[in-house]
Amino acid sequence: MEFLSSTFTSYMALVPVTLSQSLILAFVVMGIMIPFRTLHFPDLTSEGAYPLGGCVCGVLIAAGVNPALAIVAALLCGFLAGCCTALIHLRFRIHTLLAGILMMTMLYSINLRIMGKSNLSIFGSDSVYNWAPFVTPGFPASKIIIAGIIGAGVFLALNWFFKTEKGTALRAVGSNPAMAEAQGISVWVSTIVGVGLASAFSATSGALMVQSQGFADVNMGLGILINGLAALMIGEAVVGKQSVFRQLLAPFVGAIIYYQLVSLCLAAGMPPPDLKLATGLFVLAMLALPSLKRGRGAGGTPAREKFRE
Amino acid sequence: MLEIRSARKVFYAGQADEKVALDNLDLTLQTGEFGVVIGSNGAGKSTMLNAISGALPLDSGQILINGDDVTNTPVHTRATRIARVFQDPMLGTAASMTVAENMLLAELRSTKRTLARGLNAKRLADYKERLSALGLGLENRLETKVELLSGGQRQSLSLIMAVGGSPDLLLLDEHTAALDPRTADLVMQATVRAVDNLKLTTLMVTHNMQHAVDYGHRVIMLDAGRVKLEIGGAEKANVTVAKLVEHFAVKTDAMMLGA
Ligand SMILES: Nc1ncnc2c1ncn2[C@@H]1O[C@H](COP(=O)(O)OP(=O)(O)OP(=O)(O)O)[C@@H](O)[C@H]1O
Numbered sequence A: 001m002e003f004l005s006s007t008f009t010s011y012m013a014l015v016p017v018t019l020s021q022s023l024i025l026a027f028v029v030m031g032i033m034i035p036f037r038t039l040h041f042p043d044l045t046s047e048g049a050y051p052l053g054g055c056v057c058g059v060l061i062a063a064g065v066n067p068a069l070a071i072v073a074a075l076l077c078g079f080l081a082g083c084c085t086a087l088i089h090l091r092f093r094i095h096t097l098l099a100g101i102l103m104m105t106m107l108y109s110i111n112l113r114i115m116g117k118s119n120l121s122i123f124g125s126d127s128v129y130n131w132a133p134f135v136t137p138g139f140p141a142s143k144i145i146i147a148g149i150i151g152a153g154v155f156l157a158l159n160w161f162f163k164t165e166k167g168t169a170l171r172a173v174g175s176n177p178a179m180a181e182a183q184g185i186s187v188w189v190s191t192i193v194g195v196g197l198a199s200a201f202s203a204t205s206g207a208l209m210v211q212s213q214g215f216a217d218v219n220m221g222l223g224i225l226i227n228g229l230a231a232l233m234i235g236e237a238v239v240g241k242q243s244v245f246r247q248l249l250a251p252f253v254g255a256i257i258y259y260q261l262v263s264l265c266l267a268a269g270m271p272p273p274d275l276k277l278a279t280g281l282f283v284l285a286m287l288a289l290p291s292l293k294r295g296r297g298a299g300g301t302p303a304r305e306k307f308r309e
Numbered sequence B: 001m002l003e004i005r006s007a008r009k010v011f012y013a014g015q016a017d018e019k020v021a022l023d024n025l026d027l028t029l030q031t032g033e034f035g036v037v038i039g040s041n042g043a044g045k046s047t048m049l050n051a052i053s054g055a056l057p058l059d060s061g062q063i064l065i066n067g068d069d070v071t072n073t074p075v076h077t078r079a080t081r082i083a084r085v086f087q088d089p090m091l092g093t094a095a096s097m098t099v100a101e102n103m104l105l106a107e108l109r110s111t112k113r114t115l116a117r118g119l120n121a122k123r124l125a126d127y128k129e130r131l132s133a134l135g136l137g138l139e140n141r142l143e144t145k146v147e148l149l150s151g152g153q154r155q156s157l158s159l160i161m162a163v164g165g166s167p168d169l170l171l172l173d174e175h176t177a178a179l180d181p182r183t184a185d186l187v188m189q190a191t192v193r194a195v196d197n198l199k200l201t202t203l204m205v206t207h208n209m210q211h212a213v214d215y216g217h218r219v220i221m222l223d224a225g226r227v228k229l230e231i232g233g234a235e236k237a238n239v240t241v242a243k244l245v246e247h248f249a250v251k252t253d254a255m256m257l258g259a
């Protein structure tokens, strides 16, 4: 009883902070959802694009650039990184996962170059969260409001875009590239733009996070992809993915639930270093579920290349 | 009009298992003409269609559509003039998207896609009407994902998608081969109706000799990557299944003698 109530109080105290974090990290989850689900282009670039956005934003803010401009710059850098991953895959026919790992590895050096050191404090600098209406800057509420507004904007924009003629074409490339091409859609352009867009979201997330925590770190992306995947799966389990609307909602809902769960585990005394193992096991369980349901032996050993996502 | 000029395609060139799939193939199809392509397995029929659509680059030769050389244009550019139905019902549609969305993609094949809303009321009404012509009830399932349709329904949808917008050239590669006889007949009837009504320049590959006899203006027989035989005009009107099969038989004999 004692344990439960102390867990509960420490968890409740963290709810606002966790909520603000999860709204910021929802953009990475979006950056993972688009390649994995919409484009069928399993992609790991986000693990490098997220710190890239953070580093670019950190350096610019330290140089006195407007925080909103710093986010836009981070977004553009992320877009370029995603384009590179897509190009590596398309031009050299390298597996998407490997293309992403290559990009992520190279980005680590690039991020270090951008910052010139592994860690940069921008504590006390102006941030977009200072512009939140009605609330005192610096509190979680301001972050929830700003990240929430941007998130709602992104959600509405994507929900509109994916139903336009161009957006429908982009989804077709993910659904059946050969068919899309036969319908006059350039698979190259769509893939490059789509993966670029996804990485732009990851970078935006990194930029928002840096402004929220007051420092940038080259290692800030470590494990972000698996966290994002876990969040995505939770979101899809809750809201489903049958329609464009639900599929777009899943990253936000998933991020919110996932980070609250993490916070609950930590409040219950789980040592933080074990978190990655727990998340990894969770993702593994979610991926394994369909095959466990089908039972072992059915279908024999899968062909090496035919793994899912 | 479609012109293929000495098209050549060699797979595994220079290797032990080198395979000449198209051997300086020449073929001309007049505007509005319906050509039926027959030939044994491995004769190069699919390779020819892939070369026309741009899915396979030629080693040499040229492809002209309405006089324009399209030999070096990519698939998606050629798609503005060419519509295609594949043998595999899975290939021609986007499975995870709805019937209406698939119709939309096909409608936009030859136009520039904009940032306007894709599925508007006018389009939906138009799709409903076009699909109802099939008599499969697809017009009431516009919001259904294509993956939930049967192979026959998917193939019928592919056909309606392909003939919409009157493409300069329609390519059909054994598009009824994967269907049960009744559905195959239905899809075939719909094909012939559309091709006749819209006067589509069409190239249809089939292994069904009855279809080759019944439909089209000209039978084109491929063998080892070349046109071995063409039957058109009055001769086509009088040709029989037995006669067509004879040409296959002669070839087999020739092969045995040659070997
Ligand atoms: N992608 C490819 N790679 C290697 N060889 C190929 C390829 N595509 C076709 N071939 C070879 O080219 C030749 C012609 O094949 P094609 O598929 O055009 O025949 P087809 O006339 O369509 O036969 P079918 O009636 O069986 O469909 C065959 O010998 C085939 O093995």
Ligand SMILES: [Mg+2]
Pocket: B045, B046, B047
């Ligand atoms: Mg074939």
